[in-house]
Amino acid sequence: MEAAFDGFLRYLRHERNASELTRKAYAEDFASFLDYCEDRHGYFPEPREVDTTFLRGYLAYLHDCGYQRTTIARRLACLRSLFRYCLREQLCDSNPAKALRTPRTGRKLPHYLTTSEVSQLLEAPPANHPLGIRDRAILETLYTAGLRVAELVALDIEDWDRDANVLLVRGKGRKERIAPVGSYAERALSRWLEIREVGPRANSDDQQAIFLNKFGTRLTTRSVGRLLEKHLQTSGLSNKTSPHTLRHSFATHLLDGGADLRSVQELLGHKSLTTTQIYTHVSTARLRDTYELAHPHATAARRKAAENN
Template sequence: MTADVNISLTLFIEYLQIEKNYSQYTIEHYHRDISDFFMFMSEQAISGIEEVQYSDARVYLTRLHENRLSRKTVARKISCLRSFYKFLLRENLANDNPFSLVSIPKAEKRLPGFFYEQELQLIFEACETNTPLGIRNLAILELLYGTGIRVGECVKIRLSDLDFHLSTVLVHGKRNKERYVPFGSFAHDALEQYIQKARAELLKGKEDHGWLFVNFRGGPLTDRGIREILNKLVEKSALTGKIHPHKLRHTFATHLLSNGADMRTVQELLGHSFLSSTQVYTHVTNEHLRNTYRSHHPRA
């Protein structure tokens, strides 16, 4: 393997960071996927990126399938390498894109999971409201369900982003996109209770860093911290399985559409760039309607 290989990867990562403004999480995936392909090149005695042919790309695709990776993972890896070579062509570091004609396997269509209202009620009831941490957890739960924001957006909220007069929160989304999202009376009350009664206790006299949600040490709450909080609430509610924060986002969207909200409004609230990302929730609501019909109609 030549030094040019590593240089090309460094340049591509800088491009993703500076020009594309991708998150660190996404960049790590790109770095890992391309590094895995470099290992394959070494095994195949391919010394330079410009030497990779379409036939090599096909062999690599076969290798991914032999490793029994999911279709989604295979599709991500091939898409990553296609983007990598597209960048190399732009920078005149390669003469061809060997992955341009490699067909990406279609991912399994999985409908997003969501909570029924009765299940969600059990999780809300699992929140203790007589401790600072319990009051904080209820505020997190009400805000996630009441706005549909991502957990990564939730941990980035500062006190100054909240407007209690208008009941809105300024959300800092993906790629530095910002949007205002309204929240309802339940989230309004839970947030006020948390800020007035619990947050100062959790800070424990430390200098206020301005982040809305605080961990038990007084520092800013992390993505992982919220996941642990939600999983403990699910365990306490006696519901089976683990919860991922996106399930509350799915629930928010599904409940809105089930109750008559229009697609464009839900798209804007979720911060989706494309309507197609929001349309998946119509499949959820339609499936729910079909199941209800089959279960209750005499001639279903």
């Protein structure tokens, strides 16, 4: 089983172009499955020995341990992908996870910032310090292009076409897309690149990166999270805000401004329109609240609830 999973990880990396974070998540989910096998069965089975009943017992075990449905669904998805790989490599005769139903998880509305809150955040980095200039460019780029933080830190200088003012973005699975750069982000990026300095310890990959840390090497996703936390404290915004919140805000503000869902899907790089549709719920909820507050025939109880929200 462990050898099969090692092969699965190599498959994810070399054939599926899965990111390091994705592979790490799969490894953590698989470790949970191995813990169950050892704890409840006392051994690690071969892929051919695992059947649907075996996996159903694992899901029941996760439920008894109090795991959330989202966690159980993710771990089932890991096993479903693993056994699909095993079936392809003839390590098993069928996919025992295929017949199992994924737990219904429901979808939480994404946390996003209002346009005024975004402006408040973007003005937080000091304009008279090199790192402040860099941080302003980072936040502007995340918001103006709707990037994932991993996509942001992977950007190279050559990925910015200044004539067309667009970014070449490599998303999940190394899938490429074009992201427009707004005028505010263009100014912020230009100012940062004027003072950007590569450090003495930088390798060839670092030298190509748009965003560098204080040592002059490529910025990491964790560093972006830390710098955001610092500016959230300065601006007094909610600590629930993450780098991904700016991506949520980007999509929400586009739809509020009249953009069609297909265009937002392309800009976000979503494979499925279903993924993008979560943002329509955000806009619909806002429209409903506005209606309850403004329409003379809205019920008093609903109007009061909307005012409290």
